[in-house]
Amino acid sequence: MSRPVKGTAAVQPLDLAASDEKTTVAMAIELSHLKKSYALKPVLRNIDLVLPRGQRLALLGANGAGKTTLLRILAGLSKAGSGTVFIEGLDSRYELQEIRRQIGFVAHQPYLYEELTVLENLLFFGQLYAVAQTRERAMMLLQRVGMERRSNERIRALSRGQVQRVAWARALLHAPSLLLLDEPDTGLDQNGNQLVQALLDEHTARGGSMLFTTHNLERALSWSDRIVILAGGRVVYQHETASLTHEELVQRYQEVVR
Amino acid sequence: MMARLFFSQLWAVLWKDIRYELRSKQTWIGMGMFALLVLVIFNFTFDLHASTVTSIAPGALWVAFIFASLLGLGRTVAAEREQGMLDRLLLTPVDRKAIYLAKLLGNLLFIGVVEIIALPVFAILFNLPIWQGTTLLALIPIVLLGALGIAAVGTLFSVMAATTQAKELLLPILVFPLVVPVVISAVRATTLLLVPSVNEPPWVGLLIAFDVIFLSVSTLLFQYIVEE
Known part of the structure; x- marks a missing residue:
């Protein structure tokens, strides 16, 4: 399997797409026999999961099913107890910093600095990701999410939905090839949701992949190519979205999540 | 690159x-307010005479600095963690040493500002002639070196304590015993400035040595403490 070249090369300016060299890897995510425990309590039990590049995967499950732990491991915030995690062909045990360059993260909390302005937040994160021409790229993304006129306002002066839009701009700033989204629809109005849908379409059309968690089954169906349900730290159900109706998903979800 | x-x-x-x-x-x-209050309380608590002030004042100054420093160190990291x-910072491909050194320099800057505010008040309250001759020029490096030692250990442990529920209690318990060598060296070096004496160990040299050790060890350990 060929891998992206390691290094600190800056993101190309005004390029929302993942770079060509990233597209040589077939799988965005490969998990094999992944286990994780906290204080001897198993949270993830023998997870095997793959996400081909360019695909969208919805991760469903009740609270405590292990969704957030799985996302934290994928994002490099937690270490796997055992098993292997490959992101874009990179081994999380040895190439974590390189993996972090490939990932964009949006959570249900925006995690932006409230005392900094919208633009200052993006410039700060742009510097951390070594994005070239950060200001131009930040302004372009703010325009894309409809926040360019609020660029000089502090985050604490914005509404929840507006902050979430800025969080989306921040997640796309370094042109990640994989988006990890933890209940990303929280706080968004209908326009916001349409915007996110469009951003995700653009991301996957350019070969990017995404994995997201949600409690909204309808959204899981409309945003994903495949659905995976976690229960008790295990994958208990997975199915292609194209051949799944909302009623079938609700029925399955109620069967496996108790 | x-x-x-x-x-x-x-x-x-x-x-x-x-x-x-x-x-x-x-x-x-x-x-800053906390440091000033500690100095004022010490000034009222002790019956200061010309013969005793030089042995009490350096201790009072460093007690004020260390308590004020820990108050600030605990808040800056805990607020970010809460x-x-x-976590959002750790998601980025930033060298963890860069995060530690940036946090350390930030803390050092805030402690330095507090010290600049507290030093004139200290001199007035304890009626000490720190402005005369080269005393102030010699005191500033001691103050900065002491602050560096406290900040180096404090920054590391504030990240560790921030994950616990009793962070306000845990941080001083973890940091105070470790910075004792720094505080003793700083207090003795300050006392020697006010009352020169012979046959004393090289306190400033010891302060530098402790700073180098704490800074090196903390920089290396930060990655393992901040990540799971």
């Missing part, structure tokens, strides 16, 4: 912390 990226990221985190603190004013005003921002 790597060194340039490292310093660019270090500067980004430091500048963000400074800007954030200047706007929120959450920490340094509280630290809001989930530390």
